[in-house]
Amino acid sequence: MSLRHAILGILSIQPMSGYDLKKTIDESVGHFWTADQSQVYRTLTGLVNDGLASRRTVAQTERPNMHLHSVTDRGLSELDEWLASPLQAPPSREPFLARLFFADRLPVEAIRELLDARRREVNEQLAALEAIAVPENGADLGHVLRLATLANGIAHAKTELEWLDATERGLERSTP
Amino acid sequence: MSLRHAILGILSIQPMSGYDLKKTIDESVGHFWTADQSQVYRTLTGLVNDGLASRRTVAQTERPNMHLHSVTDRGLSELDEWLASPLQAPPSREPFLARLFFADRLPVEAIRELLDARRREVNEQLAALEAIAVPENGADLGHVLRLATLANGIAHAKTELEWLDATERGLERSTP
């Protein structure tokens, strides 16, 4: 149910087309939400149908025309209600840990490779997070909060790397 | 696609009924995978239909009869293939960060409450993880790996709490 809200949030900052929305999701909020292109367009259509967003066609000369989406008053209310509603823990689903849990079926070499693959994955994620340029500056509240979500991802990535170090050391000790 | 594999993994350690499987998922692997009861039964049926698991009815006197599920040879092959297949990063979806990202629309008090609610949530998760008794002991490889998945959850919970400390301090500084 939260993709609707994430989209309302983005459109409340900046009205845009579905195409740009997909790009914005990938680039700016990708560390805590992702969405398929088709899902973005379908969700936009749903928001418009429910009166939470409006669209108007904007003629463009150097590109195909687009639908510019904005949040309606009802959409803003919906957004604020969601922001203030009680948190509920999301179901955790971590395929890597699932594998590690059963990985004693694998030869030790393959276990080391699994840990190494995870390390590469996390290093990539960390690099991506640190590469996200935060355009605005200053002590604006929104800016502080958005930086905090980035810092969250970075902190967890670093923790994962430290945990990998410890886990690899533990594996060495228990496999002579 | 991974619930099938997680179930194959659990059944490869210990054949059991759908009912016990659901309990085991909640209690032992809940920190990296969750599943609805109906999903567990449906997935079991699917595994049996695909020849990856088998079921036999076991008559019980002090309880309703049950279907005891075991992994077939084909199921074990499937499990091992999955364990050794390349990792692919799961889409990250974190409703809490999504809210924080847009939370500057809320009054500051509500933002503090959001952070506090998250702290309560994480404290609960941490307590649950630390309460998981790991029955087996010794330097058995499987034991080491399962402890490592627990340690992973604990490390990330602690990181989240530290990040909350820092974020709350930052919020104080930027809201006079």
Added chain:
DNA sequence: AACCAATATAAGATATTACATATATGTGTG
């Protein structure tokens, strides 16, 4: 006997997500 709780399984309906494919416009390049 009536009732509740735990054990045990399953199906119906809906929501969400993912994967693939289709279509069209405009720019730039060989």
Added chain:
DNA sequence: CACACATATATGTAATATCTTATATTGGTT
């Protein structure tokens, strides 16, 4: 002009997940 590529939107389909309800057995409690 053919072709590739970025921009722009949309649908079909399948896989997954969630929410709800139904059913039956057994043991214990009032």
